[in-house]
Amino acid sequence: MVTPDYWGARGEAIVRGKSKPLLVWQGIPGETSRVEVRQRGANQSYAQWLGSDEPDDFRVTPPCDRYHPCGSCPLMHLDADGQRDARRELVLYALRNEGLDDVGVNQVVPSPDGEEEFRHVIKLIAGYSDRGRPQLGAPGRFTRRIVPIPECNVVHPALRAVTKAAAHHMIDLDVRPFDGQRGLLRYIHARRSRKTGRILVTLVAKYDTRILYQYAERIALACEDVSGVHLHVNEREDNVIFERDDEGEIRTHRLMGETFLTESLIGVDYHVGPADFFQTNPAMAEVLYDDVIQASEAKDGVPIVDLYSGVGGFALALAGVTGWAVGVEANASAVRRARQAASSGRVPAEFLRSDVADALPALKKRLAKRRPVVIVDPARRGLEAEVALGILSLDPRRIVYVSCSPNSLARDLAKFVGRGWTVRSIQPYDMFPNTPHLELMCVLDPPDGGEAPVGRGPRRRVVVKP
Ligand SMILES: C[S@@+](CC[C@H](N)C(=O)[O-])C[C@H]1O[C@@H](n2cnc3c(N)ncnc32)[C@H](O)[C@@H]1O
Structure with missing residues (x-):
């Protein structure tokens, strides 16, 4: 049994420990719990919460079947x-x-x-499942393999539809995820305007090629709220989504549709482009x-x-x-x-x-x-x-x-x-x-x-x- 002492910045509950801290996934500070140590690292160890005889008043069952793997x-x-x-x-x-x-x-x-359903932005990673199948989704918590999240309940339903269409047509058209050495598609970024309901999709790919235009058309045909699809070519070695050029510009080009969304906050209209920052x-x-x-x-x-x-x-x-x-x-x-x-x-x-x-x-x-x-x-x-x-x-x-x-x-x-x-x-x-x-x-x-x-x-x- 352990009793975590405080919250870690990534949301684990941390037990101070004599030699190194223990990070308990699904733990809560102050709640004495049974845990299973899953990984012992040089500086910290990781455990999974298993149960508690006196659960914390705030504890609930996570309302998502991908809570653990995602x-x-x-x-x-x-x-x-x-x-x-x-x-x-x-x-x-x-x-x-x-x-x-x-x-x-x-x-x-x-x-x-x-x-x-409060999120108006999704960022999906293209990659492979444990069995080597192409996937679009979130980076897995355990394996770093991609976890599909078609029913992710924190994103707006219209963006869930984009997630499903993008995953389906990626496989149908054989748009291969980039695996670090080979392949094409790296990320998909999509933003929905709360004001207009329109959605701008950005495909982030290793290089520009014809099939991405077809892919863009397919996504837009499947989701009527998609008003524009853009391409950002990113050749970086690391996992940054948008690459800036020497002038500080994140270059995108339009594959189809509109060039920006209009979003409104406190009566002010903002124009938000494919790679611009705006609140989620x-x-x-x-x-x-x-x-x-x-x-x-x-x-x-x-x-x-x-x-x-x-x-x-x-x-x-x-x-x-x-x-x-x-x-x-x-x-x-x-x-x-x-x-x-x-x-x-x-x-x-x-x-x-x-x-x-x-x-x-x-x-x-x-x-x-x-x-x-x-x-x-x-x-x-x-x-x-x-x-x-x-x-x-x-x-x-x-x-x-x-x-x-x-x-x-x-x-x-x-x-x-x-x-x-x-x-x-x-x-x-x-x-x-x-x-x-x-x-x-x-x-x-x-x-x-x-x-x-x-x-x-x-x-x-x-x-x-x-
Ligand atoms: C958290 S966002 C804030 C944007 C805006 N205030 C809003 O509410 O939408 C931070 C912004 O800073 C920009 N940025 C990052 N580093 C910068 C720098 N060194 N100088 C100028 N802008 C920078 C980013 O491109 C991004 O648009």
């Missing part, structure tokens, strides 16, 4: 309240590790669409966006600097209120889409295609001592080493930090706190139910409280054209 939803053995408690605990650990014990963490805001749970994202807008306390004349702005992010939502906003984003196609949306919505936002670190000195000049509200929403790894200081050089009146990683958020907050900034409480959101992941928002105030006269934002220099 492993993408490691918290599915908890009810929704238990999952939220677990995710909040992970945020508290991350803060404690950085010495930020005083920062409060609010209760997690539940996903408005619930714990099922739009209903939850809408609550987050609304809170960021409130937290920014944006008003006429206050410049908004939106770093890592994707297809327009907070700059598009706030420029109308303040009269000016600038977004900085590395992905050239996302920037094109943001400019296009600003242009068609007549929004006074401009977008720079740049690494955030490179853009900050020019932005400082451009702001000419006007104190901006800075909003940052970096990728999981958080702010690059030089970015925190670069942001401070803009003398922000406030920073709103949006993050999908408690660990990198805590690490970056510690840098700001070390320079006298105050972190208000952290607000977590259930963007990814059934997993240990969540989205977080926090507001930081400068040592002087951020008081600054409100003047005019910088004059727009860039004529916004798609």
Whole structure:
């Protein structure tokens, strides 16, 4: 019998152990349980939960027959309240590790669409089963072989239909999965717009060839919601889905149909292309966006600097209120889409295609001592080493930090706190139910409280054209 002590970042319950930790799949901290050790590693061992005489109040039977082999939803053995408690605990650990014990963490805001069918994005891997059969699905938890997930209940039903059609026609047309050396198809990425119901599919392949056009047609014919199918050629050796070229662009080309989807959050229309980042749970994202807008306390004349702005992010939502906003984003196609949306919505936002670190000195000049509200929403790894200081050089009146990683958020907050900034409480959101992941928002105030006269934002220099 073991009693796990705390949650691991991947959703296992961890027993501290004398020499090395034991990670219990399906375990719950504080619940004394029977487990079977399945693998002994050099630094940690892995066990499977078998049963408990006094099950935790939050424990449920995972409502998915692929819970074990797939492993993408490691918290599915908890009810929704238990999952939220677990995710909040992970945020508290991350803060404690950085010495930020005083920062409060609010209760997690539940996903408005619930714990099922909330995902509007699927990422399928093409590969082989244990018996060598071509498969589309998730990477297996035990064997690294592909586990088909045609009935995955966290994705929208229309995306389940895409999963089934793509798997069927992959085999029917003999589109061979890439196995690391030979084969063609690597991944399938599909996004559904909650606003329009349309779906954009991206085939990620080792090279471009005729059969992929036929494959695209077949998927679109089988699923009437599919409005466009695109191809991204990825020759990388590793398992990154989208490869950027030297200009930071993720190149795709259209095999058929539309070039982008329109998604709407808090009344703002975003144009989302085949390889652009956009939130997976739009209903939850809408609550987050609304809170960021409130937290920014944006008003006429206050410049908004939106770093890592994707297809327009907070700059598009706030420029109308303040009269000016600038977004900085590395992905050239996302920037094109943001400019296009600003242009068609007549929004006074401009977008720079740049690494955030490179853009900050020019932005400082451009702001000419006007104190901006800075909003940052970096990728999981958080702010690059030089970015925190670069942001401070803009003398922000406030920073709103949006993050999908408690660990990198805590690490970056510690840098700001070390320079006298105050972190208000952290607000977590259930963007990814059934997993240990969540989205977080926090507001930081400068040592002087951020008081600054409100003047005019910088004059727009860039004529916004798609
Ligand atoms: C988490 S997404 C946020 C997007 C946007 N704020 C939203 O809500 O949809 C992070 C974005 O940062 C971009 N990115 C990653 N590294 C970057 C860098 N060093 N400089 C600029 N943009 C970067 C990615 O392409 C992605 O669009």
